[in-house]
Amino acid sequence: MWLSKSIASVVTLLALLGCNKDKPEPVSEMQCIPAVYLTNYCPTKTETHLVRLLKPTPYATRQESSSQGNEIYVAAVINLPHSLAKRDTVFQLQFHYDPQAERQNKAHGYCNTNIAPAKMIVYDGVSEVECP
Numbered sequence: 001m002w003l004s005k006s007i008a009s010v011v012t013l014l015a016l017l018g019c020n021k022d023k024p025e026p027v028s029e030m031q032c033i034p035a036v037y038l039t040n041y042c043p044t045k046t047e048t049h050l051v052r053l054l055k056p057t058p059y060a061t062r063q064e065s066s067s068q069g070n071e072i073y074v075a076a077v078i079n080l081p082h083s084l085a086k087r088d089t090v091f092q093l094q095f096h097y098d099p100q101a102e103r104q105n106k107a108h109g110y111c112n113t114n115i116a117p118a119k120m121i122v123y124d125g126v127s128e129v130e131c132p
Contacts, residue, residue: 027097027098027100028059028096028097028098029096030095030096030124031057031059031094031095031096032092032093032094032127032131032132033053033054033057033092033095033131034054034055034090034091034092034093034130034131035051035052035053035054035091035093036051036052036054036088036089036090037049037051037080037084037088037089038050038052038087039087040085041076041107041111041118042076042107042108042110042111042117043107043109043110044076044105044106044107044108045104045105045108046078046079046101046104046105047079047080048076048077048078048080049076049077049080049084049085050074050075050076050118051076051077051080051093052073052074053073053075055073055131056073057073059095059097060073060074060075060119060121061074061117061118061119074118075095075118075119075120076107076118076119076120076121077093077122077123078101078105078120078122078123079123080123084126091126092126092128092129092130092131093123093126093127093131094123094124094125094126094127095121095122095123095124096121096122096124097119097121097122098122101120102119
């Protein structure tokens with residue numbers, strides 16, 4: 001009897017510990033950052049487009065620029081409207097990071113962009129005024 005209670009306690013403890021490790025990251029608050037449209041992104045479940053963010057954010061992929069010492073930040077935007085999908089278009093991007101949306105939209109198949117993989121963010125809108 002004692003052994004079966006001990007085993008049940010251990011199993012319960014392991015189950016609780018397992019739940020904590022699988023706890024998803026929280027969705028970020030909405031951010032506003034100036035962005036430049038670059039191109040379509042790799043094939044994903046939901047259409048995504050690659051943008052260059054003009055200010056640093058932890059929700060973008062940091063890369064070295066061709067100009068030595070400069071960094072650029074790129075992100076794949078989920079649900080970006082087609083009206084913004086014009087090369088070199090600058091706009092005030094409002095977005096949030098959602099780890100579940102990123103997991104569900106991982107690139108699959110052949111990806112012809114040389115900037116893959118990029119972190120994914122979710123489009124929320126465009127600010128009429130310049131982002132702070």
